[in-house]
Amino acid sequence: MTTDTTGTAARDGQSRRGGPADSPFVRACRREPAPHTPVWFMRQAGRSLPEYREIRANVPMLESCRRPELVTEITLQPVRRHGVDAAILFSDIVVPVAAAGIDLDIVAGTGPVVAEPVRAAGDVERIRPITRDDVSYVDEAVRLLVAELGDTPLIGFAGAPFTLASYLVEGGPSRTHAKTKALMYGDPDLWHALCARLAEVTLSFLRVQVEAGVSAVQLFDSWAGALSEADYRRYVLPHSTHVLTGLADAGVPRIHFGVGTAELLGAMGEAGVDVVGVDWRTPLDVATRRIGPDKAVQGNLDPCVLLAPWPVVEAEVRRILEEGRAAPGHVFNLGHGVLPETDPDVLTRVVALVHELSARPAE
DSSP states (O other): OOOOTTOSOOTTSOOOSSSGGGSHHHHHHTTOOOSSOOBOOTTOSSTTOHHHHHHHTTOOHHHHHTOHHHHHHHHHHHHHHHOOSOEEOOOOTTHHHHHTTOOEEEETTTEEEESSOOOSHHHHHTOOOOOGGGGHHHHHHHHHHHHHHTTSOEEEEEEOHHHHHHHHHHSSOOSSOHHHHHHHHHOHHHHHHHHHHHHHHHHHHHHHHHHHTOSEEEEEETTGGGSOHHHHHHHTHHHHHHHHHTTTTSOSOEEEEESSOGGGHHHHHTTTOSEEEOOTTSOHHHHHHHHOTTSEEEEEEOGGGGGSOHHHHHHHHHHHHHHHTTSSSEEEEESSOOOTTOOHHHHHHHHHHHHHHHOOOOO
């Protein structure tokens, strides 16, 4: 398959002149020369923006993810304000799980809360496969956004099987993941059945986004850093690999990101990715040595740095750009999501600074 005239995704994997497939972001993901280091921010569409808080007032999170026109507006807000090099679809990692029949809600100040946590094989059976019709609102939102964004690429995303499984087993967010690990160690057959089911749901969810026109996808494994490398390879890597290699024919870059994953970066790079996201704990040149020379990196400014005086922010941006030069491709980002108390004007200044410092002469 080849891209349409909007260039939303080079389905045959080849960059083309013009359109999102030839954007600095996609070129960097593919380890190709770009006019500057591209920059976007995880959680760039969110609580740091007053326009977001206004439009989301009195609209529950899950409901907001199911309104295509609202999703479109929220996704576009940081592109308009900051001039970032990519948009990321406004959604939540539990959206496909809810579509698969799990009774859950996203509680303000808490996060996803599951009514009946997974404890037995029957609970896994409740997680049914999803189709495009189950998430038609996502399909519609992506198509609306592709039309609005023009040459700016749109990133689709999903939660990785381990992180989704942790929410389902714990019943909500957890600092220790004790119930998750107890199931993982105590009943590995049930654990792998759960993750296999979630991997299929995740793959279907990402395919809907790709077919609707996203230019890249990111798989978030937010809680994978709670594991040792040995446990990650045994209990998690096969399922993340199933998702990411299942998109090998999609023709879009695949990004994989987790928090606290310094010791897992090499393994994560083996999962079938083009780009490995790195949190703020590991310098990008060190991360590149762990991941290998055939992957781009994404990151990795500490979100808390954005709360410091501008000279501190500027110095850290310069450091990260320099460390990122060790990689064959670098997408500038934070090491996790934008904090709600961040001044949006600082984000705008960071985008301009990254573009200025990394500008390369036209060939």
